[in-house]
Amino acid sequence: MKVKYFAWVRERIGLDEETVEPPPGIATVADLIGWLAARGDGYALAFEKPGVIRAAIDRAHVRAETPIQGAREVAFFPPMTGG
Secondary structure, rough: EEEOOHHHHHHHHHHOOOOOOOOOOOEHHHHHHHHHHHOOOHHHHHHHHHHEEEEEEOOEOOOOOOEEEOEEEEEEOOOOOOO
């Protein structure tokens, strides 16, 4: 699946996007965040507070408990403010 990163999440990881193949057992957005956070220092820093990270699957906003099975694209970004 393609994973996209936005704003300071992108800056900390150092990538705009990448294609990943999560191992078996990675079933939800929260699982994916945990797996990504274990991939290196930049990922760990980007996902150190998973509760503030927002996610979208195939361009629809989702919660951490949302299954990722069948997703073509998962995007991660910080909370956005209006203005």
